[in-house]
Amino acid sequence: MLDKKQKEKIIEKFKTHDKDTGSPQVQIAILTSEIKDLSGHLLSHKKDFSSRRGLMRKVSERRRLLKYLKREDGKAYVELAEKLKIAA
Numbered sequence: 001m002l003d004k005k006q007k008e009k010i011i012e013k014f015k016t017h018d019k020d021t022g023s024p025q026v027q028i029a030i031l032t033s034e035i036k037d038l039s040g041h042l043l044s045h046k047k048d049f050s051s052r053r054g055l056m057r058k059v060s061e062r063r064r065l066l067k068y069l070k071r072e073d074g075k076a077y078v079e080l081a082e083k084l085k086i087a088a
């Protein structure tokens with residue numbers, strides 16, 4: 001789980017305007033960071049099935065947001081995918 005400082009750092013990096021905290025770009029960046037953390041946890045705790053379920057939920061939520069962003073603003077989608085180093 002991300003602490004407040006990490007989340008603020010991500011928001012600062014990916015925000016689209018001054019008071020932005022909930023744009024798809026910010027949400028996708030936060031989910032990507034949480035997915036990386038959970039993936040690392042699951043490498044050492046292979047039988048933690050509740051965390052695995054949470055990971056799958058976050059992955060599907062990120063996929064839905066990426067699909068929405070691609071449909072609404074293709075240029076922003078490509079830029080975000082390059083920044084986060086995820087498949088575009």
